[in-house]
Amino acid sequence: MNYQQWLADATQRLSQANPNENAKIDALVLLQHATGRSRTQILAFEETQIDEKMSADLTALLARRLKGEPIAYILGEKEFWSLPLNVSVDTLIPRPDTEILVEKALDIALEKLHKKNSLLRILDLGTGTGAIALALTSELTPRCQKQGVQLEIIGVDFMPNAVLLAKSNAVKNQLNAIFLQSHWFEKVTGKFDIIVSNPPYIDQDDVHLSRGDLRFEPRSALVAEEQGYADLRHIIEQAPHYLKENGALLLEHGWQQGAKVRSIFRENLGRQVATVRDYGDNERVTLGFWKNHEIQ
Numbered sequence: 001m002n003y004q005q006w007l008a009d010a011t012q013r014l015s016q017a018n019p020n021e022n023a024k025i026d027a028l029v030l031l032q033h034a035t036g037r038s039r040t041q042i043l044a045f046e047e048t049q050i051d052e053k054m055s056a057d058l059t060a061l062l063a064r065r066l067k068g069e070p071i072a073y074i075l076g077e078k079e080f081w082s083l084p085l086n087v088s089v090d091t092l093i094p095r096p097d098t099e100i101l102v103e104k105a106l107d108i109a110l111e112k113l114h115k116k117n118s119l120l121r122i123l124d125l126g127t128g129t130g131a132i133a134l135a136l137t138s139e140l141t142p143r144c145q146k147q148g149v150q151l152e153i154i155g156v157d158f159m160p161n162a163v164l165l166a167k168s169n170a171v172k173n174q175l176n177a178i179f180l181q182s183h184w185f186e187k188v189t190g191k192f193d194i195i196v197s198n199p200p201y202i203d204q205d206d207v208h209l210s211r212g213d214l215r216f217e218p219r220s221a222l223v224a225e226e227q228g229y230a231d232l233r234h235i236i237e238q239a240p241h242y243l244k245e246n247g248a249l250l251l252e253h254g255w256q257q258g259a260k261v262r263s264i265f266r267e268n269l270g271r272q273v274a275t276v277r278d279y280g281d282n283e284r285v286t287l288g289f290w291k292n293h294e295i296q
């Protein structure tokens with residue numbers, strides 16, 4: 001069998017098994033992964049014969065995808081904010097949606113830089129692969145160096161393997177962030193200019209948990225008590241102890257959770273609260289600023 005024949009067969013089987021996914025792209029990505037060749041090389045040399053060992057590898061990879069396992073887990077890697085990140089079943093596969101949180105946090109960080117802070121401290125709660133912390137580190141390190149500002153970005157997760165994964169991603173991308181094992185703020189000390197988090201926020205009875213990629217991702221990364229609000233609420237309630245005055249908290253949440261999250265923000269942080277919509281016009285990130293005088 002050659003590349004072209006394998007691609008045709010795999011595409012057909014994948015489109016039958018997962019009709020909502022892009023079978024052609026998945027087949028090509030699996031072949032790229034197994035051969036170590038680029039898409040262009042594969043398409044330019046479609047007549048290349050697949051040997052027995054390669055054929056066995058491809059059969060195993062295809063079997064995993066046919067069962068619905070996410071491509072990112074099969075490849076062990078996913079790109080986020082143009083950074084290649086190792087992924088594992090210990091945590092969530094980073095989503096493009098989360099780049100909105102990074103964009104917003106970056107805007108706020110840059111404003112704070114202009115105010116000539118000498119130390120910019122950022123905390124990422126439930127860091128998983130380290131996606132948010134590392135995206136911010138990659139953007140802010142050169143800017144802070146230029147302005148003579150010290151940068152400290154800390155990511156925490158309560159899953160020891162997620163912390164190891166985030167550390168491996170820092171090394172892989174040659175980025176300087178600190179990763180700690182901590183139950184939310186438990187091991188965190190000092191105050192921060194910005195706290196970000198994409199915590200678990202799905203209700204345990206949500207039907208989406210039994211569909212698509214979510215079937216393979218750990219519940220510990222997805223589900224929260226109180227119809228999905230428990231971790232969001234805990235983080236908002238605790239944040240005032242860890243934010244500098246006028247420090248910002250930014251949280252990703254479900255598209256129907258905006259109103260309630262805003263009200264928890266107002267009760268705990270201050271009046272300056274806003275929700276950012278994604279490209280599909282859904283409310284996905286809420287942010288507020290800690291104003292001590294507005295709460296007292």
Ligand SMILES: C[S@@+](CC[C@H](N)C(=O)[O-])C[C@H]1O[C@@H](n2cnc3c(N)ncnc32)[C@H](O)[C@@H]1O
Nearest residue numbers: 091092094126127128157158183184198199221
């Ligand atoms: C939705 S995932 C987000 C992962 C990553 N920040 C991202 O955006 O791709 C939530 C993360 O929170 C972590 N987590 C859940 N409960 C936690 C807790 N009590 N303390 C710290 N981290 C927690 C999970 O292990 C998981 O990595």
